[in-house]
Amino acid sequence: MSDELSAQATPTDQGYEGALRPATLDEFVGQAKVRKQMGLLLNAAAMRNHTPDHILLAGPPGLGKTTLSMIVAAEVGKPLHQTSGPAIQHAGDLAAVLSALTPGEVLFIDEIHRMARSAEEMLYLAMEDFKVDIMVGKGAGATSVPLELAPFTLVGATTRAGLLPNPLRDRFGFTAHLEFYSDDELTSVVTRASGLLGFEVSETGLEEIARRSRGTPRIANRLLRRVRDYSLVHDTPGDTAAVRAALALYDVDDHGLDRLDREVLRAVVERFEGGPVGLSTLAVSVGEEAETIEAVVEPFLVRAGLLTRTPRGRVATRLGWEHIGLRPV
Numbered sequence: 001m002s003d004e005l006s007a008q009a010t011p012t013d014q015g016y017e018g019a020l021r022p023a024t025l026d027e028f029v030g031q032a033k034v035r036k037q038m039g040l041l042l043n044a045a046a047m048r049n050h051t052p053d054h055i056l057l058a059g060p061p062g063l064g065k066t067t068l069s070m071i072v073a074a075e076v077g078k079p080l081h082q083t084s085g086p087a088i089q090h091a092g093d094l095a096a097v098l099s100a101l102t103p104g105e106v107l108f109i110d111e112i113h114r115m116a117r118s119a120e121e122m123l124y125l126a127m128e129d130f131k132v133d134i135m136v137g138k139g140a141g142a143t144s145v146p147l148e149l150a151p152f153t154l155v156g157a158t159t160r161a162g163l164l165p166n167p168l169r170d171r172f173g174f175t176a177h178l179e180f181y182s183d184d185e186l187t188s189v190v191t192r193a194s195g196l197l198g199f200e201v202s203e204t205g206l207e208e209i210a211r212r213s214r215g216t217p218r219i220a221n222r223l224l225r226r227v228r229d230y231s232l233v234h235d236t237p238g239d240t241a242a243v244r245a246a247l248a249l250y251d252v253d254d255h256g257l258d259r260l261d262r263e264v265l266r267a268v269v270e271r272f273e274g275g276p277v278g279l280s281t282l283a284v285s286v287g288e289e290a291e292t293i294e295a296v297v298e299p300f301l302v303r304a305g306l307l308t309r310t311p312r313g314r315v316a317t318r319l320g321w322e323h324i325g326l327r328p329v
């Protein structure tokens with residue numbers, strides 16, 4: 001990028017995802033029940049001058065878990081310390097993170113279901129009593145030393161709440177289940193984002209983007225940025241025609257299915273005669289991780305009424321067959 005351009009371009013100009021992130025609960029679109037529950041918990045803690053209770057945020061990717069963790073830190077006016085389950089592979093890793101926390105700091109652990117078991121058990125005591133037992137020395141001479149921690153608020157995020165052991169899940173004072181967003185909510189998301197980007201899009205164009213964003217704000221903002229690129233390169237206004245042309249270029253169909261969604265649905269219909277088919281068999285047939293299919297693709301296909309999950313496996317619905325252009329056998 002040329003120097004003068006890089007000097008002028010701000011993160012918002014660049015349209016980086018983070019630059020569009022809501023900074024307060026008021027700016028956070030949708031999830032009305034979660035916002036009310038979270039607002040109550042934060043206000044009550046502030047009135048008591050206490051650190052808020054620990055919060056678990058569960059839901060598919062891109063629905064606002066990281067955003068909410070940042071909002072919690074902003075609302076309590078304390079620093080946010082971010083890490084992730086995969087980065088905590090030993091109890092020592094967690095002890096280092098916890099002992100560095102200052103009073104009232106918010107600790108965000110993304111993908112908390114992927115933390116090492118030894119660290120998980122250390123977290124139980126830390127969450128409940130703000131202390132950890134550190135093993136000092138090795139072998140017969142090893143001793144356990146209690147370490148007092150500063151009071152903190154843990155915000156855990158997971159796309160697989162079912163994988164969390166009960167002792168960990170039970171220690172969260174509040175669990176928020178983030179749902180997919182409605183088309184109207186996503187229209188608000190992209191209306192706000194287009195204003196931040198200074199990119200004017202017609203109302204019907206914004207509604208079209210929202211309708212094809214798989215119920216997910218991250219995707220809505222990403223599609224908006226692609227339409228913005230298309231509009232710039234082709235020197236065309238952000239109207240419905242530009243939206244449709246840009247989304248066609250990026251293989252997003254009328255219902256918001258992307259290439260992988262269609263591949264999975266087509267595999268169930270054509271290779272497994274509509275199902276039932278098991279998750280691992282389906283994952284192998286499309287060359288994807290089972291976790292991606294289960295956490296990203298399926299929740300959307302099920303919500304769109306194209307696929308159902310049965311005890312015997314995944315089954316395509318009549319709508320699913322028709323979406324592929326076939327009739328159920």
Ligand SMILES: Nc1ncnc2c1ncn2[C@@H]1O[C@H](COP(=O)(O)OP(=O)(O)OP(=O)(O)O)[C@@H](O)[C@H]1O
Pocket residue numbers: 017018020021022027028029030031060061062063064065066067068110157159189217218219221
């Ligand atoms: N409720 C919302 N209102 C407006 N924008 C939102 C909302 N939720 C998410 N976004 C936008 O979507 C982007 C992705 O959200 P975020 O990173 O919080 O998702 P996530 O659930 O943490 O995803 P992952 O599980 O992949 O970490 C944010 O940068 C933000 O711009």
